[in-house]
Amino acid sequence: MRVRFAPSPTGHLHVGNARTALFNWLLARGSGGTFILRIEDTDVERSRTESEQAILEDLEWMGLHWDEGPDVGGRFGPYRQSERLYLYRSYAERLIREGRAYYCFCSPQQLEAERKEQVRLGRAPRYSGRCRAIAPAGARARVDAGEAAVVRFKVPDQERVGFTDIVRGEISVSIDVIGDPVLLRSDGHPAYNFAVVIDDALMEITHVIRGEDHISNTHRQVLLYEALGVTPPKFAHLSLVLGPDHTPLSKRHGATSVAEFRAKGYLPEALVNYLALLGWSPGEGEEVLPAAELARRFSLEAVAHSAGIFDEEKLAWVNRHYLRSAAPERIAALSIPYLRAAGFATAPDARGLEFLASRAIPMVTNSVDRLDQAPRRLHFLFEFKPSVSIQDSDVAAILIHPGATHAIDTLASELEMMPRLLTRDTFRAAAARVRERTGLKGKDLFHPIRVALTGDAGGPELDLAIPAIDAGAALPADAGIAPIMGCRERAVAFAAALRVDGR
RNA sequence: GGCGGUAUCGUCUAGGGGUUAGGACACGUGGUUCUCAACCACGGAACCGGGGUUCGAAUCCCCGUACCGCUACCA
Numbered sequence: 001m002r003v004r005f006a007p008s009p010t011g012h013l014h015v016g017n018a019r020t021a022l023f024n025w026l027l028a029r030g031s032g033g034t035f036i037l038r039i040e041d042t043d044v045e046r047s048r049t050e051s052e053q054a055i056l057e058d059l060e061w062m063g064l065h066w067d068e069g070p071d072v073g074g075r076f077g078p079y080r081q082s083e084r085l086y087l088y089r090s091y092a093e094r095l096i097r098e099g100r101a102y103y104c105f106c107s108p109q110q111l112e113a114e115r116k117e118q119v120r121l122g123r124a125p126r127y128s129g130r131c132r133a134i135a136p137a138g139a140r141a142r143v144d145a146g147e148a149a150v151v152r153f154k155v156p157d158q159e160r161v162g163f164t165d166i167v168r169g170e171i172s173v174s175i176d177v178i179g180d181p182v183l184l185r186s187d188g189h190p191a192y193n194f195a196v197v198i199d200d201a202l203m204e205i206t207h208v209i210r211g212e213d214h215i216s217n218t219h220r221q222v223l224l225y226e227a228l229g230v231t232p233p234k235f236a237h238l239s240l241v242l243g244p245d246h247t248p249l250s251k252r253h254g255a256t257s258v259a260e261f262r263a264k265g266y267l268p269e270a271l272v273n274y275l276a277l278l279g280w281s282p283g284e285g286e287e288v289l290p291a292a293e294l295a296r297r298f299s300l301e302a303v304a305h306s307a308g309i310f311d312e313e314k315l316a317w318v319n320r321h322y323l324r325s326a327a328p329e330r331i332a333a334l335s336i337p338y339l340r341a342a343g344f345a346t347a348p349d350a351r352g353l354e355f356l357a358s359r360a361i362p363m364v365t366n367s368v369d370r371l372d373q374a375p376r377r378l379h380f381l382f383e384f385k386p387s388v389s390i391q392d393s394d395v396a397a398i399l400i401h402p403g404a405t406h407a408i409d410t411l412a413s414e415l416e417m418m419p420r421l422l423t424r425d426t427f428r429a430a431a432a433r434v435r436e437r438t439g440l441k442g443k444d445l446f447h448p449i450r451v452a453l454t455g456d457a458g459g460p461e462l463d464l465a466i467p468a469i470d471a472g473a474a475l476p477a478d479a480g481i482a483p484i485m486g487c488r489e490r491a492v493a494f495a496a497a498l499r500v501d502g503r
Numbered sequence: 504g505g506c507g508g509u510a511u512c513g514u515c516u517a518g519g520g521g522u523u524a525g526g527a528c529a530c531g532u533g534g535u536u537c538u539c540a541a542c543c544a545c546g547g548a549a550c551c552g553g554g555g556u557u558c559g560a561a562u563c564c565c566c567g568u569a570c571c572g573c574u575a576c577c578a
Contacts, residue, residue, distance in 0.1 A: 008578050043577055108576075124505045125574060150576050168508075177506050185576040192578050216507060216573040239509075246570065281516055287527060306509050307571060314515065314528045367540040446537030458539030
């Protein structure tokens with residue numbers, strides 16, 4: 001089995017295309033087949049090498065590695081259509097020689113007028129075939145004289161064309177709706193329908209898996225395969241990905257490209273897993289499955305026929321699963337850009353990384369959807385301003401409780417006599433001392449402690465947050481982590497702020 | 504306009520001539536926790552409409568409707 005993903009390098013990798021790539025990949029990996037990457041850059045106007053690079057990176061990021069492609073090569077290269085122009089020309093010439101294709105000299109204006117007329121008459125707009133009448137020798141002479149011409153395929157005289165789609169079954173149309181398609185444009189570049197057929201045939205692609213926007217192209221392509229004397233591959237057309245308003249997923253819906261989801265802090269395995277579930281189901285049971293398992297279970301026959309709505313909420317839920325099970329060291333490294341943007345880190349060294357992985361990240365991985373939310377969850381480590389905190393209504397509600405200020409004063413004095421609270425147990429011991437001296441317990445005890453030490457009424461659990469603060473405070477200044485004030489200093493500062501405020 | 508495709512909870516889907524139409528996300532309620540988040544439990548929520556076939560249709564067939572795609576010298 002040989003499958004391919006054939007993007008045109010005209011922009012970023014869209015999640016819809018990423019899903020097409022994924023389904024190809026799943027099929028290849030699940031059956032020991034070959035996954036090929038081919039760049040369809042025959043549109044000179046719109047193709048950009050930066051886009052090609054970006055698409056390759058996005059695919060790599062998703063873990064969709066290819067066996068043959070423009071960068072890795074392979075027996076069927078080149079894998080960039082712009083490098084295969086000679087092939088399209090020679091096959092076009094062969095078809096002309098065989099009388100299956102001809103030169104067309106019609107101007108775009110002429111064609112446009114014809115189209116309008118057809119539509120007005122309520123017919124399928126298609127090329128009239130006028131230039132079929134030009135004698136080959138005469139056409140040749142005009143072309144040699146430099147007249148602009150395209151090469152058109154002569155649609156054979158038959159009733160219908162059809163093919164069997166693996167996901168949808170028989171799909172056929174009357175041949176009348178198909179006008180002679182352009183094979184070679186006047187600039188010598190192949191038109192899409194011609195280039196795909198030549199490439200898929202020459203690259204010995206066995207299964208063409210692509211978006212359903214290509215269904216109507218398929219009929220023309222089947223005709224071309226027949227003219228070339230090649231058995232067509234099997235086809236499978238995937239439904240499209242839409243936004244919540246049932247229109248094609250676009251910028252209006254927010255993030256649409258793989259790069260944007262990566263930037264928001266989604267893990268590649270989460271995107272892969274979510275996309276696999278959009279339009280396909282592994283069957284009853286668990287939905288969170290690693291790529292290898294998805295590949296093992298995947299089958300085209302089980303792919304849904306109807307369009308899927310991209311649901312970022314569900315992507316987020318999948319992401320949470322992977323965030324929780326990922327190694328903290330990996331998450332720490334991935335979080336650095338977000339922490340840096342928030343001013344919480346510069347370039348952490350080994351000590352800084354160790355602090356993040358063992359102290360900070362455990363507070364974010366099971367309470368956040370994406371990594372770009374990490375700073376929000378960790379801000380209390382780096383930002384501590386008692387005078388600002390006591391203005392907050394939630395904090396004020398805690399401070400107003402009887403005994404709250406007493407608890408904070410007591411905490412401050414206790415911490416002055418204690419070592420740094422580097423573990424859960426030392427923190428618990430400190431809390432126990434305050435409990436003994438004030439008689440407060442439960443909320444009445446822990447709420448004031450939380451407020452005094454983190455400056456917030458909410459946040460990660462204190463058993464994690466407090467040791468993280470003191471571990472951070474012990475970090476050397478050149479560890480690449482923004483300065484963190486220790487618990488002892490915080491308690492004293494908070495108590496002082498309360499006195500200034502007259503409480 | 505023409506041609507093609509599609510239709511199960513708000514969303515992703517399982518199922519498929521006789522089922523209490525199942526699961527997941529989201530939502531609501533409750534629980535746990537020092538708090539928020541997370542987590543756990545429970546709950547509400549669907550077979551597009553009309554005909555036909557059949558003892559019986561959400562399931563098969565036809566028509567309609569809606570939505571999507573194509574209708575290029577874009578891919």
